[in-house]
Amino acid sequence: MAMDAPEVDMTPMIDCVFQLITFFMLVINFESTQADERVKLPESEIAKPPKVKREDEVTINVGFIRNADGSKRVKDPLVFLPGEDVSISQMTPRIKKDLQMYKLQHPGDGIKTTIKLRSDSEVPIGAIQDLIKLYQEEGYEKFALQAMEEAPKE
Amino acid sequence: MRRRESALAMVKPDMTPMIDCVFQLMIFFMLTLKFVQAEGTFDINMPADGIPGGFPTEDIKVRLVADADGNLVSLKIGQRHLGNDDRAFERLNSEILRAIGGTPGGPASKDTEVEIDADHKLHYEYVIKAMTACTGRFDQRTQQAIRYIEKIKLAPPRR
Numbered sequence: 001m002a003m004d005a006p007e008v009d010m011t012p013m014i015d016c017v018f019q020l021i022t023f024f025m026l027v028i029n030f031e032s033t034q035a036d037e038r039v040k041l042p043e044s045e046i047a048k049p050p051k052v053k054r055e056d057e058v059t060i061n062v063g064f065i066r067n068a069d070g071s072k073r074v075k076d077p078l079v080f081l082p083g084e085d086v087s088i089s090q091m092t093p094r095i096k097k098d099l100q101m102y103k104l105q106h107p108g109d110g111i112k113t114t115i116k117l118r119s120d121s122e123v124p125i126g127a128i129q130d131l132i133k134l135y136q137e138e139g140y141e142k143f144a145l146q147a148m149e150e151a152p153k154e
Numbered sequence: 155m156r157r158r159e160s161a162l163a164m165v166k167p168d169m170t171p172m173i174d175c176v177f178q179l180m181i182f183f184m185l186t187l188k189f190v191q192a193e194g195t196f197d198i199n200m201p202a203d204g205i206p207g208g209f210p211t212e213d214i215k216v217r218l219v220a221d222a223d224g225n226l227v228s229l230k231i232g233q234r235h236l237g238n239d240d241r242a243f244e245r246l247n248s249e250i251l252r253a254i255g256g257t258p259g260g261p262a263s264k265d266t267e268v269e270i271d272a273d274h275k276l277h278y279e280y281v282i283k284a285m286t287a288c289t290g291r292f293d294q295r296t297q298q299a300i301r302y303i304e305k306i307k308l309a310p311p312r313r
Contacts, residue, residue: 014173020180023182047286129310145278
């Protein structure tokens with residue numbers, strides 16, 4: 001007397017899986033944020049994203065290469081560029097190159113690019129100012145200092 | 155004939171390929187998902203000639219002094235010492251409110267510019283704290299940020 005294998009009702013599982021897929025599809029963000037995970041931003045309860053979207057912006061990540069225990073591997077801060085890390089003094093040729101590209105794309109326009117500076121909490125402000133100065137020398141005027149949005153204190 | 159019809163009615167679609175695909179999709183979305191924390195921004199206008207917008211403004215000078223390790227030693231507004239702890243930034247916030255005449259959003263808020271003059275070694279987080287204190291405060295009652303100052307600039311680097 002052979003017994004038929006009992007059929008499992010798959011409907012609830014498929015429902016759940018579709019719900020999960022819908023959730024992941026909605027929260028996923030394919031946009032590359034240009035944010036480097038090695039940069040630990042300081043927090044601020046007042047800092048908010050700009051109300052009006054900026055015309056053009058370049059994100060610059062400044063931070064330290066750290067060991068597993070959090071200690072700094074190199075004393076001086078580095079600029080984290082895609083694929084390589086350079087010191088602030090090595091930034092001039094890159095700034096010039098970016099500016100050339102911008103002028104080719106926007107002939108006759110002034111520089112409307114905002115330099116968005118994402119800096120690690122422990123980076124000396126002098127290093128950031130030196131970087132700003134390099135950009136200023138090429139004619140950039142708009143800068144933005146980034147901070148992590150902090151939950152307001154109770 | 156009747157037997158063939160009832161046999162057709164019993165045919166159930168094989169769900170296995172669809173479930174396979176759905177699981178593949180779910181794994182893809184789970185692996186590519188990145189939780190990005192929200193970031194805020196402080197805009198600073200810093201043209202090379204030093205006069206943002208070409209209009210001279212009334213300045214409030216905030217001085218931040220650092221020790222050799224980059225920690226805050228002293229916070230000053232004008233010539234007044236405010237300390238070097240978290241309370242110092244609260245005092246700075248009160249001083250800025252007083253400097254704009256106690257009315258956030260008024261003409262003084264738009265015309266006054268704060269210049270932050272920090273030591274070269276000072277950690278970035280203290281400058282952000284000073285900028286937060288100068289920019290305004292978060293009102294618990296309305297759950298809104300109240301803006302004191304709109305223009306903030308950094309003084310030339312100190313060596």
